[in-house]
Amino acid sequence: MPSLKIENFAGMIPARDPTLLPENAAGYSRNASLYKGNLQGFRQPSLVHTLSNSAAVMAYRVPLGAPYDFANSVWMEFTDPYTNVIRAPVIKDTYKRYYFFSPSNVPQYSPLASIQSNALKLTLGVPAPEQAPAVLPSAPLPSGPVTSTVTTSSTNTSSATGTAGSSSSSATTTTSGSGSTTVGGTTTPTGTGTGTSSATTSTTLPASSTTANISGTGSTTTTVSTPSTPVIETRAYVYTWVTTYGEEGPPSLPTVVTSVAGSTYQVVVIPPLAADTTNRSLGSVNIYRTVTDASGNAEYYLVTTMPITATVFNDTILDSTISTGTILPSLNWTPPPALQGCVAMPNGILAGWANDREIWFCEPYRPHAWPVAYSISVDFSIVGLGVTGSSLVIATTGNPYIATGITPGSMTLQKMSIHEPCISRNSIVSSQEAVYYSSENGLVAINPGMADLISKALVSRQDWAALGPANFCAAKYSSAYLAFTKATTLGDGSGDNGFIIDNSSPNTPYINIRFPTSVTNIFQDEITGEALVISNGAVYQWDAQSATTQLPYLWRSRTFQFLYRQQFVAALIYFTLPTSVKIPAPSSATRNTSQTQTFDPTTQYLIFRVYADGNLVLVREVQKTAELIMIPSGFKANFWQFELEGQVTITNFQVATAVKDLGVV
Numbered sequence: 001m002p003s004l005k006i007e008n009f010a011g012m013i014p015a016r017d018p019t020l021l022p023e024n025a026a027g028y029s030r031n032a033s034l035y036k037g038n039l040q041g042f043r044q045p046s047l048v049h050t051l052s053n054s055a056a057v058m059a060y061r062v063p064l065g066a067p068y069d070f071a072n073s074v075w076m077e078f079t080d081p082y083t084n085v086i087r088a089p090v091i092k093d094t095y096k097r098y099y100f101f102s103p104s105n106v107p108q109y110s111p112l113a114s115i116q117s118n119a120l121k122l123t124l125g126v127p128a129p130e131q132a133p134a135v136l137p138s139a140p141l142p143s144g145p146v147t148s149t150v151t152t153s154s155t156n157t158s159s160a161t162g163t164a165g166s167s168s169s170s171a172t173t174t175t176s177g178s179g180s181t182t183v184g185g186t187t188t189p190t191g192t193g194t195g196t197s198s199a200t201t202s203t204t205l206p207a208s209s210t211t212a213n214i215s216g217t218g219s220t221t222t223t224v225s226t227p228s229t230p231v232i233e234t235r236a237y238v239y240t241w242v243t244t245y246g247e248e249g250p251p252s253l254p255t256v257v258t259s260v261a262g263s264t265y266q267v268v269v270i271p272p273l274a275a276d277t278t279n280r281s282l283g284s285v286n287i288y289r290t291v292t293d294a295s296g297n298a299e300y301y302l303v304t305t306m307p308i309t310a311t312v313f314n315d316t317i318l319d320s321t322i323s324t325g326t327i328l329p330s331l332n333w334t335p336p337p338a339l340q341g342c343v344a345m346p347n348g349i350l351a352g353w354a355n356d357r358e359i360w361f362c363e364p365y366r367p368h369a370w371p372v373a374y375s376i377s378v379d380f381s382i383v384g385l386g387v388t389g390s391s392l393v394i395a396t397t398g399n400p401y402i403a404t405g406i407t408p409g410s411m412t413l414q415k416m417s418i419h420e421p422c423i424s425r426n427s428i429v430s431s432q433e434a435v436y437y438s439s440e441n442g443l444v445a446i447n448p449g450m451a452d453l454i455s456k457a458l459v460s461r462q463d464w465a466a467l468g469p470a471n472f473c474a475a476k477y478s479s480a481y482l483a484f485t486k487a488t489t490l491g492d493g494s495g496d497n498g499f500i501i502d503n504s505s506p507n508t509p510y511i512n513i514r515f516p517t518s519v520t521n522i523f524q525d526e527i528t529g530e531a532l533v534i535s536n537g538a539v540y541q542w543d544a545q546s547a548t549t550q551l552p553y554l555w556r557s558r559t560f561q562f563l564y565r566q567q568f569v570a571a572l573i574y575f576t577l578p579t580s581v582k583i584p585a586p587s588s589a590t591r592n593t594s595q596t597q598t599f600d601p602t603t604q605y606l607i608f609r610v611y612a613d614g615n616l617v618l619v620r621e622v623q624k625t626a627e628l629i630m631i632p633s634g635f636k637a638n639f640w641q642f643e644l645e646g647q648v649t650i651t652n653f654q655v656a657t658a659v660k661d662l663g664v665v
Contacts, residue, residue: 002566003661006557006642007652008037011500011511014492015460019639021558027641030496030514032553033543034507039650040578041553045515046544051537053077057520059532059539060085062098062112067527070541074116080104081473081521082425084341089348090365095245099124099367101342101352108279109367111245123279125335125368126241126249130276133237133252133287134268137259141232231261236290238300239269240330241276241308244283247368250333251288251300265289265315272308282308289315291323300328333369336360343385343392343430349408351392353382359394361408374408379415384425386435386446393435393446395422400446418451420444426473426521429481436481438469443481443501454503458510466491467499475522475531477542479504482531484519514551550580552601556643565636571629571655572662573608573622575648581605586623595619599645606646608653612637622646628664631655 010025011034018027026032033042048070051059056077065072076085080102088097088109096112100121107124114121238251257265269285276282285308288300301322304313337360339352348365359376363369380398387393392411394401399419405411420439422428427438434445442455442464455464468491474483480502489497490512498513520534522542531542583603590603597619599607610618612635620629644650656662 002562003654003656003658004560005652005654008507009034009039009555009650010507011509013458013509014463015456015458018559019561023558025558026555027558028494028512028554028556030494030512030554031551032511032555034511035505037507039553039555039644041550041647042513042543043547043580044544044549044551045533045535045540045542046547047538048532048541048544049073049075049539051077051534051539053079054537055079056537057081057534058083058523059534060098060523061525061527061532062115063527068546074112075539076115078102082341084343086342086344086350086367087526089344089350089367097245099342099350101339103340107336107339107342107352120279122281125370126243126247126280126282127272127276127335128250129239129241129252129270130273131252131270132255133239133270135237135255135257136266136268137257138264138266139260139262141259232258233261234258235265236298236300237265237267237303238288238328239267240286240288240328241272241282242284242286242305243368244281247366248286248330248333249335249368250330251328267303267313267315269306269311269313271311284308285310287313287315288328289322291319300331302326302328330369332371332373333363333366334372335368336362336370340382341384341425343387345387345392346390347406351385351387351403353385353394356381359385359392359403361411364408371408374411376403376411376413378413380421383422384428384437386428386430386437388430388432388435388447391448393430395425395428395435395437395446397421400444400451402446402448404448414448416446416451418444418446418453420453423470424472426486427469427483429474429476429524431476436474438472438474438483440465440469455501455510458501463492473519473522475524476529477531478502480508482513482522482542484513484515484522484533486519486521488518516551548580549582550578550647552599552645552647554643554645557641560640562638562640565638566640566657567633567636568610568612568631568640568655568657569633570631570659570662570664571608571610571642571653572626572664573606573629573644573650573653575606575625575646575650577605578647578649581647586621588623591623592621597621601647604646605648606644606650609643609645610655611639611641611643613639628659628662 006024008024011029012026013021031041033040056079058078058081060076062074063069083102086099097109099109101107108121109124110121236254236256238254240249240251242248267287272282285306287303289303290298291301292298302325303315303317303322306313337354339354342350342352345351350362350367352360354360357377360370361374378394378396378401380396383395383397385392385394390406392403398421400416402414403411422437423440424438429436434447436443436445441461442453442459445452445454468485468487471486472483473486474481480500482500484498489495494512496512496514497519498515500511500513502508517535522531522533525532533540533542586605604621606622608620608622608629610631617635618631654662
């Protein structure tokens with residue numbers, strides 16, 4: 001005669017007919033934790049924080065002590081459900097900064113100390129100064145010929161012969177000289193030269209002489225005008241603003257100046273305007289100037305850093321000195337645009353989206369700097385972002401995309417062939433193996449090697465659409481995708497408000513969840529990885545390790561179909577009592593025998609129900625393990641189902657058409 005033994009309990013496969021399910025599968029299961037193959041409930045959600053703002057629909061936690069010390073934590077609360085909070089990617093950030101991105105605010109950030117004191121958040125990014133610096137060299141360029149001073153020296157020798165009273169003579173003069181040019185107090189040699197001249201003269205000699213030698217030397221100074229070219233240099237100056245946290249902004253427009261080498265350059269910077277300092281903490285000014293190398297390439301080098309209140313600097317620093325220092329890093333940096341959301345990638349990169357279809361990346365480890373050159377665009381409106389490994393998954397209103405790269409300037413964009421639009425931003429869940437999100441047709445999984453509708457074997461597209469996937473919010477729970485609806489209940493008529501999908505475990509393909517109260521949102525705790533649920537103005541840890549009680553579960557078997565009508569007459573259920581069950585042991589005197597009773601976790605262990613051809617034929621409170629349960633006679637049927645609702649840990653149950661088949665004498 002037919003008998004059944006059900007063990008190694010498994011979850012639901014709603015896509016299949018209830019009569020065609022595996023023998024251990026559930027036709028319906030709620031709050032059943034089946035990872036061990038036995039049947040038990042998930043632990044009760046544990047209250048970890050009461051929201052101070054009744055309008056808050058998103059939260060983020062910073063632990064101050066042990067990771068699981070939820071009480072000793074800083075809780076941030078947000079009224080925008082799409083708020084993303086990211087810890088500073090900077091290694092050993094002494095300020096412990098946190099960054100905030102949401103559609104309802106400009107990108108913001110704040111150090112932990114300011115968060116704890118409820119100080120206003122700072123606007124992310126440093127603006128470029130509106131005006132170029134004024135630069136005044138001390139020596140103006142010459143406007144006309146340059147005066148040179150030339151000194152010459154000459155030596156004259158002459159001789160004469162003749163008779164007394166008259167003579168004739170000839171003379172030769174040799175001249176040599178050197179000259180210099182003086183401009184602006186600087187003397188520059190201009191050249192040397194020699195020359196020879198001759199002349200014949202007549203003279204009267206003494207009567208007693210026939211020959212006379214005459215020699216002499218002399219010098220003269222002559223001023224002449226000669227053309228001369230001084231050493232001229234051209235340089236450009238810019239300046240940047242820097243916050244008290246060391247965040248540097250883009251440079252001002254340059255000022256190009258040409259002057260004589262050796263000049264002193266007075267650099268005047270323009271103080272920031274009120275709009276530049278609002279919700280910012282500007283602390284200093286960096287002045288840069290160009291230095292040109294032997295190949296003619298120019299770079300901006302740091303000249304000096306001044307307090308934000310200073311406006312003038314006299315630059316006399318040599319090129320050889322500053323060219324060994326800091327090159328301007330922020331030449332192409334810009335503050336972030338009005339990002340709709342943001343995620344953190346490896347290598348200190350943040351990725352956000354703006355302008356509907358644009359993806360932006362920050363400079364590595366510099367969340368305040370978002371170069372325009374790093375932005376890329378997709379063909380469809382962006383719904384949200386997720387990260388798996390070093391890849392960015394872009395969920396859109398059309399095909400999903402993947403951007404892959406280890407630096408923001410080397411990202412390659414791939415359009416996935418699967419056309420599954422994302423219909424809920426809060427349904428996007430990042431994990432090591434894939435990024436998941438909900439579409440109209442089911443649960444989508446995307447990674448560089450896969451783009452698939454992973455729920456297609458579990459839930460038909462019609463049944464999935466009936467659940468209301470546009471209202472889903474989700475988080476990762478261990479290896480499972482845990483989702484809740486922001487509507488009151490799922491659209492499957494069960495009265496439940498959530499579900500779990502876990503393809504990594506054969507026992508938990510799909511399980512319905514009934515959270516005790518309506519769910520506002522769910523998010524992943526960054527430190528512990530726990531799924532935290534926002535409900536009724538409070539935050540709860542899902543399936544908390546610290547919980548001392550369990551959620552009551554309900555597990556209904558598949559529909560067993562028999563060729564001939566059968567009459568099952570008895571059943572045995574084997575279970576153990578978990579420590580979380582703290583009610584007094586039920587007794588026969590307290591047994592509820594009503595056939596319409598509902599399970600009471602304050603007084604009962606377990607209720608067993610039997611359906612024959614869809615009719616409820618037995619409702620029995622079970623008080624002991626292996627207790628013989630008699631099924632009323634007179635119910636021959638082709639289709640049988642068995643239902644267990646309780647809070648004990650069931651290892652198996654058996655039903656038979658004869659008591660002896662259960663081994664009971």
